[in-house]
Amino acid sequence: MNKPLEGVRVLDLSRVLAGPWCGQQLADLGAEVIKIERPGSGDDTRAWGPPWLAGTQESAYFLSANRGKRSVAVNLADPEGQALIRELVSHCDVVLENFKVGGLKAYGLDYESLKAVKPDLIYCSITGFGQDGPYAHRAGYDFMIQGMGGLMSLTGQPEGTPGSEPMKVGVALTDIFTGMYASNAILAALFQRERTGKGGHLDLALLDVQVGVLANQALNYLTSEVPPRRLGNTHPNIVPYQAFPTQDGYLIITVGNDSQFRRLCQVLDRPQLAEDERFATNAARVEYRELLVPEIASRLLERSTDEWLASLEAVGVPCGPINTLDRVFDDPQVRHRGMRLNMAHCGSGDVDLVSNPIRFDGQALNADLPPPTLGQHSDEVLQELLNIDDKSLADLRQRGVIGGQ
Template sequence: MAHAINAGALAGLKVLDLSRVLAGPWAGQLLADLGADVVKVERPGNGDDTRAWGPPWLPDGDGNPTGEAAYYLSANRNKRSVAIDIATPEGQALVRRLAERADVVLENFKVGGLAQYGLDYASLAAANPRLIYCSITGFGQDGPYAQRAGYDFLIQGMGGLMSLTGRPDGEPGGGPMKVGVALTDVMTGLYASNAVLAALAHRERTGEGQHIDLALLDVQVAVLANQASNYLVGGQAPRRMGNAHPNIVPYQEFATADGYMIVAVGNDGQFRKLCEVLGRPEWGSDERYATNPQRVRHRAELVAGIHAVTVTRATADWVARMEGAGVPCGPINTLDKVFDDPQVQARGMRIEMPHPLAGTVPLVANPIRMSATPVTYHRAPPMLGEHTDEVLADWLENR
């Protein structure tokens, strides 16, 4: 069949993706990259909200915009799109029939939003008890905020990330800052796909499906990682430190003669190597700096001393010297330099896929490398309703 997908790790798995924007679609794209047949259900006429989130738009061969937004393209590779109006009884019945054949449903409607259509977990699981139903919301299925809408930016603020990101208060440019990518959405998508795989393993043993309740706020709190632990153990709320690290010194950006670079010293041996490269070998045995706890204690004077040296040479010069000495370092790249980087190119992190309107579409590769069931790219992000007839024949007729 022309639309047959690769024999990936999840080959044969049927996923009905009722989600839109980023967190849910990101989970669906990961499952699709791993070989699942992911069917994206979209509103006729408009489709996923992110289809309209441009510019930039994917250009056709003549450079004219196709109407396919770059944002949408980032999260919907390897899926098939069907256009179904779930506000109509006919559309609801059709989605219920698809759900009877599905292994997994992904959805990010507001709490209780799908019950009015008979598309909630209880309704669909009654007809398909093996179904794994993953709900993604801002605040979860219960709790005092359950009915609130949740967006990544809002959650980055409420969940503490913005209290840790940005220049310290009192410095020029100080104040809360969001991360430059909708990271809470992306991380929620990763947690969702992980949870789905765990639920599949459980179903393999028991034959039973289950409901997965994922909240953006929960995920944001969870991924505070060492910073959350610092607070829980130390009892003091961490504050914004710019690019500095709360527990390691030196681990931040330093100005050079022509820009900035990152120095990321993770142990005392690396620090002594750094001192040699900087021409300050005596710092390696100085009792103020010889161990990391001492360097954290004397952070301000050490960082000032390093900065006084790093501004004397260009970034590329320092990076070459430090790499040669085994000191972790690197430039701060803009995205043009990221995709020109020889390591990024060697790892194939930019791919091109055939696209019916544009000829080809550039996309970012999946970073997972598997020896037996590698990720493959078999379908560009679909146009709205592109596969409606094909999917209905596949899932409902060809049984």
């Protein structure tokens, strides 16, 4: 299929997760993404294992965020390496980087320097705290930003209950959200450039993003001026909307309106609960949750998770199990939607990845290339875009300016 971003070329100077996630999203949408890495070591996450892809030293972490890219190993500390990057930029539409603020200026690879090379360049910077402000100089990692940005104050068991410390989310969601906001901003900048002919500098900060995605919890605070408290698996604004123990496990029930609640009560053989004025509306159920939840919980303990699932799904009450990842990837809906993606890989024969969830005219948007080995495409890209001959490439490699095959 013709992908939406075909013809767009991205130079990806980023590493770890937020920037690479953005680059992978753009690659899946059809952009050509050239990933610049340090010779010898590459992206930090290449070393973040085990587990490793069988027969290789490619970490699962790296594989998760680098599909669709060509890897070029260039020494940015070398003036010749910097010159190569500037030449590559002249052939690119977008530069993506996540160095500390000012870190690339010494190399002549900051926005102002590269704008002189390509005036309509779209340059996207991802940092922990943004390009200005009192924390701008600080490094930022997802875990600390989840804490600083308030997410951990909302996640975990209620204060005073067993295991009641603040908890991070089990996936680096702040990084991932930042990558998605960055890709969205780049798409907007590309669209604007089509109309105006101008590029620009995009400034994405993990802390900004974390605050930005607090969503209803942020507004709960801003509206009431009362900081929300940790509620475990319950919801601050909807009841019942939580995980309940069953005879053999757990069941998540997510009742989103009063009609669903009435149907839940019928299945539970507790129709009187729906008629009780303390529980008849969601606002009332939130107020009297401490009375209602034990009534539901005691009944759910009488049958298995699968039995309740069958009964509740039959009447349209939203519910689901808590799956481990082996069950996730064996789930018939997940399998039907093709979320487990297998691709050829030069190091191990093949590699299993997670598909991009976007469907475009009925087809999944996934890049054609698997995650690259370090410097796998150095010669290919430098010859293709800069017309560097084999002898010159060998000389650059011998002097440590470039790396890879």
